[in-house]
Amino acid sequence: MGAMTTLSEGAPVSVVGAGAMGAGIAQVAASAGHPVALVDAVSGVVEKAVAGIIGSLQRQEAKGRISSAQLEATVERITPVDAISQLPASALVIEAVREDLDTKRALFNELAERQSRETVLATNTSSLDVGAIAEGLPEPGRVIGLHFFNPPPVMRLVEVVRGRSSSPEVIEAAAGLVRTWGKTPVVCASTPGFIVNRVARPFYGEAQRMLMDGVADAATLDAALRSAGFRMGPLELTDLIGQDVNLAVGTSVWEQTGRDPRYAPTAMQQELVAAGHLGRKSGQGVYRYDPSGAPLDAEPDQARLAELLGGPVETDPVARTLAMLVNEAVDLVHRGEAGADDVDTAMTLGTNYPKGPIAWGREIGYAVVADQLAALDRAFPGGRYRPSSALSGEEA
């Protein structure tokens, strides 16, 4: 298939949508030596994006990471374009427009009409089905997901997403190309939340449930997870991400899995969002923040923490969260949606976990995890804690 050979180093790339993600992706591709055409539906956005890219490159130059010649060459490779109709012939088009299926389908239709049949068409969608975006297009095999993380110049992970009609050769070529950009690709199926946004769900959900049940206060729960090596606790992290943003991702995964109870959003988070307590950005979320942005009442209860850790799994924040993360990860692998190594790579690079959940599960022991989940399922029936059948086998 021709698309495999067109995705080479230095081949022309177009980026559609010059918002937060599109600008960052354009910077990454241009830094890697590709001529990049950048377009947005709204006038003035591309110029702003280019100014932002220059600022970002200047900061890299100031730190000595790139030379001034590299800075100039990178900026020169980026061409602002006024309309889709004016994009040059490209080996790869990466779409980073707003997260809406109809918008993306209309755009892909137009791109398919204007670009060669060999042009690889990639979407940066976080939550839409890649197969649905490709539906009805000529050569749907060249449509894939390239899910960058925010901010693209900094985050190493890229999920290379296989839609139901994506060609394996295109997936492989795209993963190879992304590697030449200094990124680490992981390949996964177009499953709700892909790898990172799926496997991470219980990290937030379990802490919210324990907080609602009065197991401990927020600061103590966060301290428990930090003691296991997580950079931030789940509750402080959702305050940083934004409760609204985190709820939207969780709700999307829940809806797309046919409202699987495993992903049901909590009443607590829905109430926070309804009350406008969105986290740091609104001055209040799970925590309240002083005007300087420091959390109030964030002192963990050390005695309670010591009591919980190593106790029954229902009230051990670490064991309970890890059991659910391991379950989610082995299930994804078991369904054939991603390889075990890619799941661990995705979670360590995409969310900064101290260890991949597959490796962590092997350390804890899958039989132990299965027993913990069975105990949780007895304590909280309803399907959320049903153990993956893979935990009783040797598959993951």
Ligand SMILES: NC(=O)c1ccc[n+]([C@@H]2O[C@H](COP(=O)([O-])OP(=O)(O)OC[C@H]3O[C@@H](n4cnc5c(N)ncnc54)[C@H](O)[C@@H]3O)[C@@H](O)[C@H]2O)c1
């Ligand atoms: N923000 C993140 O953290 C993040 C991370 C990964 C993936 N994504 C995904 O990346 C995509 C873009 O997200 P963002 O945060 O950069 O959004 P954004 O709102 O910052 O930028 C989107 C840009 O697309 C433009 N646009 C909208 N429709 C267009 C069209 N038909 N043609 C050309 N331009 C159009 C808008 O004018 C806007 O400038 C979404 O699909 C989102 O889900 C976002």
